[in-house]
Amino acid sequence: EIVLTQSPATLSLSPGERATLSCRASQSVSSYLAWYQQKPGQAPRLLIHDASNRATGIPARFSGSGSGTDFTLTISSLEPEDFAVYYCQQRSNSGAFGGGTKVEIK
Amino acid sequence: QVQLVQSGAEVKKPGASVKVSCKASGYTFTGYYMHWVRQAPGQGLEWMGWINPNSGGTNYAQKFQGRVTMTKDTSITTAYMELSRLRSDDTAVYYCARDIGLSYSYYYMDVWGKGTTVTVSS
Numbered sequence: 001e002i003v004l005t006q007s008p009a010t011l012s013l014s015p016g017e018r019a020t021l022s023c024r025a026s027q028s029v030s031s032y033l034a035w036y037q038q039k040p041g042q043a044p045r046l047l048i049h050d051a052s053n054r055a056t057g058i059p060a061r062f063s064g065s066g067s068g069t070d071f072t073l074t075i076s077s078l079e080p081e082d083f084a085v086y087y088c089q090q091r092s093n094s095g096a097f098g099g100g101t102k103v104e105i106k
Numbered sequence: 107q108v109q110l111v112q113s114g115a116e117v118k119k120p121g122a123s124v125k126v127s128c129k130a131s132g133y134t135f136t137g138y139y140m141h142w143v144r145q146a147p148g149q150g151l152e153w154m155g156w157i158n159p160n161s162g163g164t165n166y167a168q169k170f171q172g173r174v175t176m177t178k179d180t181s182i183t184t185a186y187m188e189l190s191r192l193r194s195d196d197t198a199v200y201y202c203a204r205d206i207g208l209s210y211s212y213y214y215m216d217v218w219g220k221g222t223t224v225t226v227s228s
């Protein structure tokens with residue numbers, strides 16, 4: 001079973017700052033990784049799939065990179081609506097998610 | 107528009123079963139796999155499995171095998187997830203979510219229901 005570990009658990013930043021979130025897989029998942037955003041009381045929203053492909057309607061400030069075991073989600077300049085929890089998910093072996101990173105307002 | 111509408115909240119006793127429905131509209135129901143994902147209070151997301159609404163084929167996460175059954179009724183474009191032998195740690199919000207792939211499971215989910223809260227308590 002592939003385990004995804006996200007870091008940090010919490011990221012405290014101000015609007016306009018750059019956010020860098022990490023997701024590490026216990027074994028290679030090639031480029032088969034997605035990122036989701038979830039706000040309180042809402043369902044998750046797909047942001048990125050296959051490591052670097054933005055989903056339909058996702059702003060360009062969201063970008064993904066990485067392959068193998070190390071992946072990064074970057075938000076170039078945080079907007080107020082970007083403060084949320086972010087999850088990575090792999091599809092190399094079932095659909096397991098990482099534990100999440102909360103991006104909070106500093 | 108594409109949407110998934112889930113059934114209402116449930117309260118169940120330990121040992122009982124729960125069946126959650128997910129009605130799809132706005133797209134070809136049989137063309138996209140449907141996933142089920144749950145989220146315990148204050149916790150992360152947990153993938154449970156998928157169903158192919160065309161063939162009825164399923165793939166369950168190992169953790170839930172033997173306890174979960176995913177079915178569909180194509181005539182009413184509805185998918186179902188039944189979880190049996192409920193325990194208190196099954197208390198969670200259960201989401202259905204459409205796969206992004208046409209006639210193939212990519213495991214990525216682009217359309218989500220609003221979730222169904224299932225509470226297991228004696």
